[in-house]
Amino acid sequence: MLKLRQGQAAIALVCVVLGFMLAVQFRTAQDIRSSIPFQRIEDLSQRLSQTEKERDVLLKQVYELRQTTGAESATKESENIKMGAGVVAVRGTGLSITIDDSKRLSKPGENPNLYLIHDEDMLKVINELWAAGAEAISINGQRLIATSEVRCAGPTLSVNNTRYSPPYEILVIGEPQTLENSLKMRGGVIETLQFWGIQVSLKKQDIVDVPAYKGAFRFEYAKPIKDGGK
Amino acid sequence: MALPLVGLIIGISLGVFFPLTIPVEYAKFMSVALLASLDSVFGGLRAGAEEKFDNTVFITGFFTNALMAAGLVYIGEGLGIDLYYVALLAFGLRIFQNLAIIRRYFLRK
Structure with missing residues (x-):
């Protein structure tokens, strides 16, 4: 066996640090590799609890609708429709998200576009938020409604036909966590x-105020189908 | 030889039970620093075997190597050159060299 006559203590000390780094690095690498199935599990369990919640809400709704008269349910339904259409300002728990361009300079030969925010990035964020149960979203004070576009307009971003430059502030109402x-x-x-x-x-916030859609609705081509359309 | 092994085991178990992961961006820095410290340990073992061990040289070598390696990666990222590989190659070569020398000592006894 190799005999160490000198420096046992120092080498042992360094070995402690080395071991620590090894273990942490090992776990990080493993974490990166195994994160996809984990995501899947989380995704599924989240979906299950969400579906259960939806079922409970629907059961309650059925119960309420049976109890209330037609007029009451009509006012409630019109309120819901208004909130869904985004024509009323809403308040609730949620997040405020600020997104700004990269401060990093692009390396020579690299496309500087990679370091700017594009409509795709914003759409990804928004899509993820809707998927996570967001109930109302606004970008720089523009409420997102069914016909809202999020699109690059030169170096700026066009939302509801209004242009904004970075930084972009997104307000979302939903379950913050x-x-x-x-x-x-x-x-x-x-x-x-x-x-x-x-x-x-x-930033998680207890009170987020998402403003109402300020524009007007115009329907040139679409006409409602009178007999219910069912 | 026992003490460093004990140290290594203590370090690994500390790392396993410590709830710490590094963001993916910094994993590169960590891996190079890891290699640098591995190199230092092998260098220390070799010096110990040759009975030329110097405490100050060893400890300072450990920290400067690890920091320099991480710094090199950082500078490389700024310059757009993968200096990462330079550190990897240099430390890798040295580890094998030291290992060869340690092995000779090991066989001679």
Whole structure:
């Protein structure tokens, strides 16, 4: 056996540090590899609880509808429709998200476009938020409604036909933890954006005020079908 | 030889029970620093076997190597050159060299 006559203690000390780093690095690598099935499990369990919640809500609704008269349910339904259409301002728990362009300079030979925010990035974030149960979203004060576009317009972003330059502030109403997790998961949207140095900051808030849609609705081509359309 | 092994085991178990993961962006830095410290340990073992061990040289070597390696990666990222591989190659070569020398000592006794 190799005899160490000197420096046992020092080498042992360094070995402690080395072992620690080894274990942490090992776990990080494993974490990266195994994060996809984990995501799947989380996804499924989340979906299950969401479906159960939906079922409970529907059961309650059935019960309520049986109890109330026609007029009451009509006013409630019209309120729901208004909230869904985005014509009333709403308040609730949620997140405020600020997204800004990358401060990093692009390396020579690289496309500087990679370090800017594009409509695709914003759409990914928004899509993830809707998927996580967001009930109302606004970008820089523009409420997102069914016909809202999110589109690059030169270096700016056009939302509801109004142009904005970075930074973009997204306000979301929903379950704050679920919303945050949906964005922050490994391999998720924020990690991808941060890889290019795009600055994303999240803040959970108890009170988020999402403004109403300020524009008008115009229907040139679409006409309602009179006999219910069912 | 027993003490370093005990140290290694303590370190690994500490790392396993410590709830710490590194963001993917920094995993590269960590891996290079890891290799640097591995190199230092082998260097230390070799020096110990040759009975030329110097405590200060060893400890300072450990930290400067690890920091320099991580710094090199950082600079490389700024310059657009993969200096990462330089550190990997240099440390890898040295580890094998030291291992060969340690093995000779091991066989001679």
